[in-house]
Amino acid sequence: MVECNKQITLSKPIQWKVSEATWRFQVPFSSIEFQDLNNIADDAVFDIVGWVVNVSDKFEEGGIEKRRLLIERGDTTVTMDLLGRHASMECKPGDSLAGKGVILNSFQGDRTVTTKRMSLVRVNPEDTQGLPSRLTESSPRKRALKMVSENVLTVIELKAQQEEMVKEGTKAANADESPSLLNDEKAKPGEVRCSVKAHFGTVDDNLFDENIVKSENPPRFLVTTNIEDETGSIPYVKIWTNALCAMLDLTPAQLLSSWQACSDPEKREEFLDQLNEGVQKSCSA
DSSP states (O other): OOOOOOOOOOSSSSOOOSSSOOOOOOOOBOOOGGGGGSSSSSEEEEEEEEEEEEEEOOOTTTTEEEEEEEETTTEEEEEEEEGGGGOOOOOOOOOOOEEOOOOOEEEEEEEEOOOOOTEEEEEEOOOOSOOOOOOTSSSSSSESOOOOOOOEEEEHHHHHHHHHHHHHHHHHGGGGOOGGGGOGGGGGGOHHHHHHEEEEOOGGGGGGGSOOEETTTTEEEEEEEEEEEEEEEEEEEEEEHHHHHHHOOOOOOHHHHHHHGGGGGHHHHHHHHHHHOOOOOOOOO
C-alpha cells in the first residue's frame, strides 16, 4: 500500500483492467479481535480475519442473496453474512477468510458481522495478520457477540404490554369497517423490543411430537415453552434459532446434527437433558 495525501480527479470515462506488468495487487487486513466486537457500535466499519467453521448454501432473504458463515479466531466465534455478490464466493470449513470494510448489523438484539457493497472479502489470503492456529475440534468455544436489548421488563409488565398489543391489533382489524381509522397510526399494530429476565419452563418428551427444524439450509429452529419469574408466567413463548443456540452453546449445524441423531433413544434422552439444562437457566429473553 502506498501512503499518499494526493487526490486524483477523473473527468472522462476510463476503462480499467488489472495490470500484467506490475506487482500483484495486495490489500492489508488488520483484524479486530473477536472479543472486542462488543465494544464497537452498529454500522462501524472494520476488518476481520478468521477460520471458517461452517458454511451454509446460498439462499435468498428479503430479495437479497446471502450465505451465512460461522468463523472463529482463537476460542471465539462470530456469525458472518456474505450478502449480494459476496454470497457467490466459495469457501469451506478449514479455509481462512479475511474481510475488509465489513460492519456489525443488529436485528432484534442479535448482532452479526455483515458485508457491505464495497467490502473486500478474500478466501485463504496470503497475509492473515497473525491469525492464531485453529483449535482442535473438541476445544471449547464461545460466542463473541452478545445479544443486546433495552427496556428490561418483568413478566407481568410484558404480559400487560402483550394485552395492549392485542387491543391495538383488534383496532387495526376493525379499520376495514371504519374508514376514519385507516389513517390513524395508533390503530396500526407494531412490535415492542425489550428484555425480560426470567426462567424458561421444562421441555418434556412432547417435543419430539413436532419438528423443531424449520429449515435445514440455513438451519432454523423453533421451540415453544413458557417463561416465568416471581411476578407471573406467560405460556407459548417461542425460542428461535439464535437464542436456542446461545443457551445450548451450540452452532446451528451442531444443533441440527444433535436433533437428527434423536432417532436413537439414548441420544434423545441426552438431547432433552441438554436442552432443559440450557432453557432452565435464568437468562434474558
